[in-house]
Amino acid sequence: MKKKSQLEAVDTKTRDLILGILFDGIGMLSFTIPFLGEFSDVVWAPLSGFLMMWMYKGNIGKIAGTFSFLEEILPFTDIVPSFTLTWIYNYWIKKDE
Template sequence: MKYIQNHQDKNSSKYRNLILGIIFDAIGMLSFSIPMIGEFSDVVWAPLAGFLMTKMYKGTTGRVGGWLVFLEELLPFTDILPTFTLTWLYTYVFKKQ
């Protein structure tokens, strides 16, 4: 019974991370669509996005993902990259358990 509950908890956090990741990627891309204001908002969003990534994904994946999303948001013309979604794919699809 405990195995079933643990499995359900993992699945719910898995899809919660996907939904949150898509929302956070959309927020990051919104700034790309607003001329002049967009680059300023990236300065505010970059550290917040890095922090959120480290809270969503524990361990090395979270730390590396946090730095990547931080740099991606700060660098110009890279807002189009869906870093949160790519991290989700790495964690739940491509990474060997």
Template sequence: MQIQGKYKKLIVGLALDGVGMLSLAIPGLGEFLDILWAPVAGWFMTRLYPGRKGKIAGVVAFLEELLPG
């Protein structure tokens, strides 16, 4: 997945965050879905940004999805 342009990457990143926030709409099941979504979001971020930036973005996305709230 090679996305060019900083605005396209911004939109994809916001969409990934939006998908993670959708899990909050399902009471009780949302926390379980976050556990499943966290590694997926982290992996997508590593693919979105190359090199060290991608690794850092992946870790940040992973942790952000795992933390409550």
């Protein structure tokens, strides 16, 4: 299997952080519209799970995608920045292992 160059790894890391912050922001938008916002989570929850699995491959993506879906579909849990937390795990914590 071909290894990524150092530049490609930095680009992926930056891309994932920017997209993660954007997607967390979209997920938190439902708090701005009381009651109606929770209904928007029905559309956003599966999309966020898919996007998480697209961004992070393997077991990390599957687990984070499931967590992201549940976090978005359950009421009043939108405040959890699941994309950013996954980025921190993937690029800071897991890196040290």
